[in-house]
Every structure is written in C-alpha cells, then in structure tokens.
Amino acid sequence: MVILGLVIDSNLVPAITRDFLALKRQHFPGRFPTGPALSHVLTEIKGSELLQMTRSNSRNKRRQAHMFRTKLLDLVKRYDCRVVGRVWVKENGKSLKVTASYCYAVQDISLHFSQFLLANQSQGLLIADGRTRAQNIEVAHSIFTQKWRTGGDPYPLMQEVPLFAHSDNHVGLQIADLIASTLVFPMAAAGYCIPARTLAHSSSRYKEVTKAHGEALKDLQFRYRDETGRWRGGLVVSDPVGKRPGSALFGD
16 A cells, blocks of 8 residues: 655646646547646546556557656656655555554655655645545544644644545646556565565566666655654655565665
C-alpha cells in the first residue's frame, strides 16, 4: 500500500494544471477528441491502466507507459515539486489495518509538510483525495485533535486540518496518484515483494521501472534532519516481511 503526498507552490498550480492536461492529451490523444481544453481534467488516466501497459508483451505499449512516466517526472521536477509518503509491504496471510495506517500516514505526511513549510518560510494546506465521509472525518479528526490541543500544535504552518476533494477536479491529486501507482508501487513490488503471488505484484517488468526512474524519484523526495540528526521525510518503507532497507525502493 502506498500513501503519497505531493508538495507544490500554490502560485504554480495554474501553470502545472495546464501543462499536465497537455501531457495527457499528448500521450492519450484518443481520450480527448473534442470539447473545452479545461474539461479534459475530468478524464483521468488511471494508474492501473499504465501498469497493464508496463506489463504488456507489446513493446509499443511498454514504450508509451515509459514515456508518460518520464514526462510526468520531468513535469514535477520542472515545477520543483517534492514527494513524501509511506509504503507498507503486506505480510502473507495478514491483512493491513488500512484505516489506522492511512491516519498514521497522513499524520506523518503532515509533519514532513510542516517541516517543508518551515524550511521555506511559508504556510500551506493539505488537500487529500476524498474517500467516504466517515473515513474522511476520521482522518481529519486525527489531525484536528493534535493541531488544536493545548499542549502545542505539531503542524503550526498548516493553516487547517486536511481538506478532502475529488481527483476529477484537482490536477495535483491526479499527479500524486500517478506517481504513487505507476512509479512507487511497481518499484516497491520489484524491491520488496515475494515473486509469483500475483502478476500485478511480481511482474519482471517492474524492475525496468526502477532502473529507468529510481534515481529521478529519489531526487524528488523532501528529506531533512530532525533535532537528533536523524534523516526524516521522503518515502519511508515498512517491510515486516524481508526487513529490507528503504533504499531498496530505488534499486540501491
């Protein structure tokens, strides 16, 4: 399971929105034949489809997926975006505690985002991809009780608790989803998962994703040292199965 946050300067949202819509039209022109250009935000390119193309026996489909990922990384690098997040490797025969893990991940991302804001002398908002009303409330409340407690705000530069939105209307959410599903997920599957359980998790093609994009993704992380000198932030991997280090995500 991958939970990922994308950090971007709010002043750049209009420009990256138009450039991302142009990227979708360039690589999937058949999806956008007519209509106002801004309406094309409503047609999402799904990560599951790009993963199928990545695993395909068709060289052309694999090349199309590779080029889209390359251009996507070029886009977020050009706009000086940063990524933080968590990856959980599921143990065989055990289910993930998804709700608890999601709340923990959002708290973790909020802490790292706050450090980013501090380093850049800025303020910000966290906009999350909406799920169900009950799930959204539980996640937001886990931040609310920490942010407004009398003992001090751990997220002082976040202006509010997380807000929830539909990815159909937000390019930032679409980009974050694609980075998580078409880059981090296959790289995690290649680096940590036991082969031959399911095609979606054990495709040998995923190693090609790590080889092609591992260094670029590593460079997009926002990492910092805490008060003890320990490195924090970036993409953190919890691997109870093989106890492998986080560097394995990038093929190191």
